[in-house]
Amino acid sequence: MATTTTRFHQKHTSSTKIIIIFFLSLSTFIAIVFIANTIFHSYSSTSLSIASNWIVDNPNTTTITPPQPPLEVKRFLSATFADLPAPQWNWEQMPSAPVPRLDGYAIQILNLFYVFSGYANLDHVHSHVDVYDFTSNKWVERFDTPKEMANSHLGIATDGKRYIYIVSGQYGPQCRGPTAIVFVLDTKTTTWNNLPPLPFPRYAPATQLWRGRLHVMGGSKENRHTPGLDHWSLAVKEGKALEKQWRTEIPIPRGGPHRACIVVNDRLYVIGGQEGDFMPKPGSPIFKCSRRLEVVYGDVYMLDEEMKWKVLPPMPKPNSHIECAWVIVNNSIIITGGTTEKHPVTKRMMLVGEVFQFNLDTMKWSVIGKLPYRVKTTLAGFWDGWLYFTSGQRDRGPDNPQPRKVVGETWRTNLSLS
Template sequence: MNILLLLFTCILAAALFFNLLWASISSSITPNWPSNQPHRVVIANYSINVENIKKVEIKEKKANGESISPTFADLPAPELQWEKMTSAPVPRYIYVISGQRGPQCRGPTAQNFVLDTKTKKWTSMPPLPAPRYAPATQLWKGRLHVMGGSKENRHTPGVDHWSLAVKNGKALEKQWLLETPIPRGGPHRACVALDDGVIVIGGQEGDFMAKPGSPIFKCSRRHEVVYPDVYKLDAEMKWEVLPPMPKPDSHIESSWVVVNNSIILIGGTTEKHPVTKRMILVGEVFQFHLDSKKWSVIGKLPFRCKTTLAAFWDGWLYFTSGQRDRGPDNPQPRKVIGEMWRTKLSLSQ
């Protein structure tokens, strides 16, 4: 009996020792792109001594005999100092246009609603002429504009463009007006309203579809083409082709702000890895100068992230929520987050 008790005590002591050893090693490792630990601040140009730290090697598949890094899509960009914030507040009227009914890959709907955040009441609006999945949508000069998106199967790009007059949360027309089609269709685009027009940025052709015959509409992968295209709609409802983004970018619907006569756009997804075919997230901060119509890369996010919400206030660039990467060396999507981050942004006119 005494021998058994002594053996159990030795095993317990050894477990505690290795647990403490692992914790001390883990706490000494700080990645260049920070994890989602709370209250972490990323300091510009901060470097760590990685000597004596065992690096985790990522096995790279080869194409034509050459290695392709998982992070091949990252662009060179200066480090920005990011500060994590508490989570976020809302405007008076929120318009909800189309969408998807239920989980997995159920088809889109044509229904539309408006929420009055003061009375907390929902009101239905005239439905779209046809269901659309993730169309570019913007309120411009008293009219809601809905453009592109995917058709009923979630995969086939739509180029339709409709508009509806609204005021104070109410539709002023019974039907949507057919407008000039957008030059290229597809979902997950940024759509920016300016005084002289609407700019539609990035996006993709194709998306996951429901598996044929699946009772739960289980998603199945389909070919997707992410593109960098940029278009501008003017007051005469004519489309102008603008210079493309520095790289293809999608899932950026709310990932933009207008600052100093320029558009700041963050994160998203880009073309899939050429070998693994896995989705690749974007971690750069882009700037589009409205005067010169030129793009530049002005910084990095604290981690790669898609479908995030951006804002700008009092010199600070904010972003909150979205889906982040798996780590500094793995840009594949992983965890959906509810965090808020900010960085001081100083831009020339």
């Protein structure tokens, strides 16, 4: 009996030891797992922090970025990064235009400045002309445009004496379709007449009267986005067409809208512009504008008696929305404002606040001054030593070059070039 009890006690003791060892092993395993997990998370957090800092210091790396954008990058990118150094000018504010205008158009004939149509805002467009007299510095007249005439994205040119030619453009607000209709305004009688329509409608084509022919080039095609390379011309004289159809000319090297087109010294210049533009949102009953990729450039092309395009030095920076932002002063082309490349981080449109000079004697560009604020689609004129501009869409403030308010303000500064 004693032997049996002893064996039972030994067996019980042995079982107890096994259980204790099991629990000790389990506890040790759990502790090891916990410590390893803690070390792993600590290492991972440190690695992520180092990787994030490395990406901030090296923004061009191909390493995968963390889920949250590295805000530190934005601190190194000034909101005014696109501005170029330029002297400050003294500007004097003159009587504002009767209405604010975006994508308005203008032509100067002697001391009178004819300002056409444009947007009041995306949902409302103007259908009239306002006239400013540079001698009295007053807005002196207003009259309506034809009901069938485009309201924005026009092509516009003049003989400098009496007649103004209005070519194609967008009819209506938002991003509606273009028209191919062409009009001519007799500024002496304030009457309108039709010319043969363009072969195809265009948005904001480069347009000029040169050697007795009305030239129309580039612009955007019917979908409002695809750049056109077409170049047509029509013989005109004293506000009348001498031909029934437009003639095909040498295509422009690079297409797109919102460019300056200038004739000086018997040469035709096309400056700046962009490829692509806003498009109507598919299925929208009001043709609501929808943003697309745009490429702004500063290319300069010239046609002379050889009728071959020549490439000239580009603008100091890419620039668009400058169709009527130019004047000729002392054998120089002066361009005011515009839009440039998108902000590299926000991808928002950036406005231009500089005044550029292209010296036609040296064929060189320079930045000669600053506007009162950054602004696009300015309408510029020059009279009696004064550089004027009116209207457009201005920036959000000195530290924010994004577009905001459509304005009708008129400004002038004394400009003398040697």
